[in-house]
Amino acid sequence: xxxxxxxxxxxxxxxxxxxxxxxxxxxxxxxxxxxxxxxxxxxxxxxxxxxxxxxxxxxxxxxxxxxxxxxxxxxxxxxxxxxxxxxxxxxxxxxxxxxxxxxxxxxxxxxxxxxxxxxxxxxxxxxxxxxxxxxxxxxxxxxxxxxxxxxxxxxxxxxxxxxxxxxxxxxxxxxxxxxxxxxxxxxxxxxxxxxxxxxxxxxxxxxxxxxxxxxxxxxxxxxxxxxxxxxxxxxxxxxxxxxxxxxxxxxxxxxxxxxxxxxxxxxxxxxxxxxxxxxxxxxxxxxxxxxxxxxxxxxxxxxxxxxxxxxxxxxxxxxxxxxxxxxxxxxxxxxxxxxxxxxxxxxxxxxxxxxxxxxxxxxxxxxxxxxxxxx
Numbered sequence: 012x013x014x015x016x017x018x019x020x021x022x023x024x025x026x027x028x029x030x031x032x033x034x035x036x037x038x039x040x041x042x043x044x045x046x047x048x049x050x051x052x053x054x055x056x057x058x059x060x061x062x063x064x065x066x067x068x069x070x071x072x073x074x075x076x077x078x079x080x081x082x083x084x085x086x087x088x089x090x091x092x093x094x095x096x097x098x099x100x101x102x103x104x105x106x107x108x109x110x111x112x113x114x115x116x117x118x119x120x121x122x123x124x125x126x127x128x129x130x131x132x133x134x135x136x137x138x139x140x141x142x143x144x145x146x147x148x149x150x151x152x153x154x155x156x157x158x159x160x161x162x163x164x165x166x167x168x169x170x171x172x173x174x175x176x177x178x179x180x181x182x183x184x185x186x187x188x189x190x191x192x193x194x195x196x197x198x199x200x201x202x203x204x205x206x207x208x209x210x211x212x213x214x215x216x217x218x219x220x221x222x223x224x225x226x227x228x229x230x231x232x233x234x235x236x237x238x239x240x241x242x243x244x245x246x247x248x249x250x251x252x253x254x255x256x257x258x259x260x261x262x263x264x265x266x267x268x269x270x271x272x273x274x275x276x277x278x279x280x281x282x283x284x285x286x287x288x289x290x291x292x293x294x295x296x297x298x299x300x301x302x303x304x305x306x307x308x309x310x311x312x313x314x315x316x317x318x319x320x321x322x323x324x325x326x327x328x329x330x331x332x333x334x335x336x337x338x339x340x341x342x343x344x345x346x347x348x349x350x351x352x353x354x355x356x357x358x359x360x361x362x363x364x365x366x367x368x369x370x371x372x373x374x375x376x377x378x379x380x381x382x383x384x385x386x
Contacts, residue, residue: 031107075114
């Protein structure tokens with residue numbers, strides 16, 4: 012979700028029992044979903060905004076054995092949720108933010124699984140693509156979502172600190188993307204420790220049983236929305252551990268935008284963005300993609316149609332809904348199409364599973380919303 016352009020005035024916040032619930036659909040795959048939040052501190056880097064050692068919050072979401080009796084993680088923790096509502100000028104005060112279908116620290120299902128990194132858009136949070144993340148996990152992936160403090164929307168740490176976005180439209184975007192790429196590389200290092208049975212969490216909080224040995228770091232992909240898509244390309248340009256990537260409707264920045272990549276990459280856009288024709292950062296990158304590459308389009312969509320916002324917007328009052336860029340595509344169709352396309356790409360590139368439904372060719376009768384553009 013993006014902050015409203017004009018704060019709306021509403022009545023005082025309702026009591027918790029009276030809040031209007033916002034709901035997100037659960038995943039469709041066979042595996043239950045577990046998750047654990049980690050606070051990671053990179054002592055080797057100085058945060059360019061705070062001057063302190065760089066720290067990030069991540070959620071490792073994984074196929075679980077059993078989630079019965081487990082609490083589900085909130086979409087946003089309490090402090091971050093209050094900060095988000097404040098950012099919306101009170102327009103969400105009457106609403107309860109959604110929950111997730113991810114059970115806190117549920118035992119992990121055995122087996123080596125491909126690992127995907129997710130980076131959110133500028134001013135967005137790592138949970139803002141929960142619909143796609145949980146879907147991928149339910150079909151056997153481990154997905155690690157990463158918040159980038161001061162660039163993400165509102166990042167809450169275990170000590171209760173909430174770091175708000177500093178994006179004001181005048182920030183150095185290439186520098187911010189470079190920080191994100193370094194964050195993602197650091198997270199990969201921390202995941203290697205986790206897979207060996209170590210605990211990278213700064214507070215050494217307990218980890219889920221069975222997580223050790225489940226992260227197949229020889230099969231790593233990265234995807235992101237908007238600026239997070241740029242970060243996915245940027246980290247691939249720096250780190251060969253990342254074997255495939257997806258940019259969901261984001262402009263590209265940094266050396267990779269000119270140099271391209273020698274590993275598979277999927278670009279997705281909307282007719283509004285029309286990346287290969289209207290975005291000056293896309294054609295140089297496209298010309299220098301030397302492995303499998305494709306550009307697909309989500310029909311009748313706008314920028315936020317790739318995120319949870321497309322499903323949340325119809326549940327909000329009309330004045331709010333009108334200011335969210337989700338296009339005219341029905342929410343359920345947008346969610347299903349984006350889920351299926353991202354999964355089909357990583358199934359092909361990291362699991363060697365052919366695209367039998369022709370989805371990556373924009374020729375799937377099941378998902379007519381996905382259009383072929385090039386590649």
